[in-house]
Amino acid sequence: MTKIKQSRRSFLANGGAVLSASWVALNMPALLAAGEAAQDNRNAAAAYKSITPEQAVELGAFADQIIPPGDTPGAVDIGVVYFMDAAFGMFLAGDKPIMERGLREWHGKAKNMNPNAERFSQLTPGEQTTFLKAEEEGSLFSMLYRLVLLGMFSSPGYGGNHNGEGWKLLGFDKQHAWQPPFGYYDAQAMGSTDYSGEHHA
Template sequence: MPDNRQAQPAEESIALTYLNDAEARTVEVIAERIIPDGGDGAGATQAGVVYYIDRALSGVSQNLQHVYRTGLRALAKYCAAQHAAEFADLPVDIQDEVIQRFLGPAVPEEGSTPIMHGDEAGEHGESADLPTLRRLFAVVREHAIEGFFCDPTYGGNRDAVGWKLVGFPGAYWGYTAEQMGRDFDGRSLPIMTLSDLRTQLRAKNLPDNATFYRNEEN
């Protein structure tokens, strides 16, 4: 069955915990080019991926703070030297070109590595810190995917846009044998989050475990 639920844009008033506004804007634009909105309201910006990344950098991914700090400075220096503009202000085709230079093509071939263009390896090589920029884009890509498909509790996947895109119903206590069947459409189930499960737990409104047992006779 088709999924007609519409995603809502991320709230701009939510406070940042680690990134400053300029850094967050750049990270959000990078994430949006990695997971763009295809016109269905399902992109990194709508999913609030930047808020997931910001929270992660204040918590479980504190060890990657230096990757963002040094990487974003290196990116600003590179874009100023090569394009006389901030990354977030570049046309989207140039943004994509910059990302692909350091991250590689959107669909890389097996065993491929990012292409080193002449302006990076040759006479203008001093304008690009290649290892730092490659590391930055690789980490942002990983974080963007995590933030797009995580439980909304962690700041990303706003309005469950990532789950809706792939037809995943979310966090359930379990699934019946029918629901685990190959032809079952997960989009027919209402989306549940960890917050919903916590509400059920507090209300002691839990499903009977027997609901999820397979009938061994069938």
């Protein structure tokens, strides 16, 4: 079968809510392999495969600004950095230089904000928030933001969403089948209207 050429640029170029309809599927076998490897790594607390420990710290600081820890786990606890590691190792490998360049730019900007900080992660949490507010429209923010949400809420097989913690945060129960009542209001209404008769005319 003819192999399809893949535009990796589309991931960055896309500003809308929907990711490219093709980029994931075209790389799906590689992505699954990467996800499984990431999951193994995460379980073993192993080293990252495609990003450096320093980059992992920066990406983790970013991810925890998006979904901070608190009463419930934050993005880093939920394994988002492992998802990113898998992504930059495989289907986003072509964009890794863009991530690296973007982080270097952020180092410089962080230093301008706080001379004691060598990089984004060394800013205080409050400074990080101010920093990211100024970066919200930027392409690095946009790319990493999507990766955080994907890492939070995609299937654990892709390396993030450790033990389904992302889903638990939402109240999404990954059960394969349900029976009514499904929610509060249909439970309240149960039995009030009978549509189960023999004749549906």
